[in-house]
Structure formats: structure tokens, C-alpha cells
Amino acid sequence: MSSFLLAIISQRLINPNVFHTFVIVSRQEVTALLNLIHEINEEKDSVVVVEGKRDSYALKCIGFSCKILEFHRFGGLTKFSDSVSGHKNIILLFDSDRKGRYLTRRVIEQLERRAKINLYYKKRLNQITGGKIRTIEEISQYKDALFGVII
Incomplete structure (x- = not known):
């Protein structure tokens, strides 16, 4: 498979004053x-956990x-832990910033004995994007490439 690059212009969700960014993405x-999106969608008895509504919106996009x-x-770690402990597989997709790493540690500490915490997809996402995605909401930059809009 030949390797070509796509230039994508995408709106960033984090700034209400919309500005454009360029992202270079390979076919691979x-x-x-x-494939990653398909794998996660096929996970049975699983739930994906993100930090906030922008992250959730970006994943749905x-x-x-x-x-x-x-x-x-x-409204807090204790309420969260009590609410999600019934799920068999919890896929954490927190941001790679300081706050996201802190939340990941705290959630693992709270739930490691009550549920399976899955960090595989977070690591895989980082590998696929080459570290270009630091916050989950930034994944919306890939929308145009995923849905075939090439400029």
C-alpha cells in the first residue's frame, strides 16, 4: 500500500472562536x-469513559x-466509581495532559478491584497518531480524513 499524505483542515472544538489547523495524516x-473505532464499538459489556462533553462529542463525530x-x-470520583463499578470493562480515554494522567491514576486506584480498567485503546490511539493527539477532543481533527474529505 503506497503511503500518501492528506492535508486536513478541521475546526477545533476547544475554541469557541473557530480557527483552523492543518493535520498531516497518512493512509495507514x-x-x-x-480499525480502532470498529474494535471499540464491538467491545461487549464495555463503556468508554472520557473527561467531558467535548471529548464525548469528538468521539461521536x-x-x-x-x-x-x-x-x-x-460530580466526583466516589460517585463515578459507584456508578461504573457494575460494568465489566471500563475503557479509559482521558487526555494525556497532567489532569488526565492524574484522573487515570485515581480511577485505577478506586476501581482496580471492582472492574477491569482497559488502557489498551488509549495507548493504541497514541501509537496510531504518533502522539499528535494530546486531548481526546483533538481527535475531531481526523474527521475529514476518516470520512473521505480530501482537499
Whole structure:
């Protein structure tokens, strides 16, 4: 498979004053990301947990159809832990910033004995994007490439 690059212009969700960014994406990156989305959507008895509504919206924009929970809607770690402990597999997709790493540690500490915490997809997402995605909401930059809009 030949390697070509796509230039994507995408709106960033984090800034209400919309500005454009360029993201260079390879065909292999797009294919791997589509496969990752499909794998997560096929996970049975699983729930994806993100930090907030922008993260949830970004995942839905690129094709996530699985159950997505927003951590900040629970009003604290204890309420969150009590609410999600019934799920067999919890897929954490917190941001790679300081706050996201802190939340990941705290959630693992709270739930490691009550549920399976899955960090595989977070690591895989980082590998696929080459570290270009630091926050989950930035994944919306890939929307145009995933849905075939090439400029």
C-alpha cells in the first residue's frame, strides 16, 4: 500500500472562536484509526469513559457508537466509581495532559478491584497518531480524513 499524505483542515472544538489547523495524516493512520473505532464499538459489556462533553462529542463525530460516559457529569470520583463499578470493562480515554494522567491514576486506584480498567485503546490511539493527539477532543481533527474529505 503506497503511503500518501492528506492535508486536513478541521475546526477545533476547544475554541469557541473557530480557527483552523492543518493535520498531516497518512493512509495507514486513517486505516488504523478506523480499525480502532470498529474494535471499540464491538467491545461487549464495555463503556468508554472520557473527561467531558467535548471529548464525548469528538468521539461521536468520528464514528463511535458505543456507550460513552463523561467523568465530570458524576460530580466526583466516589460517585463515578459507584456508578461504573457494575460494568465489566471500563475503557479509559482521558487526555494525556497532567489532569488526565492524574484522573487515570485515581480511577485505577478506586476501581482496580471492582472492574477491569482497559488502557489498551488509549495507548493504541497514541501509537496510531504518533502522539499528535494530546486531548481526546483533538481527535475531531481526523474527521475529514476518516470520512473521505480530501482537499
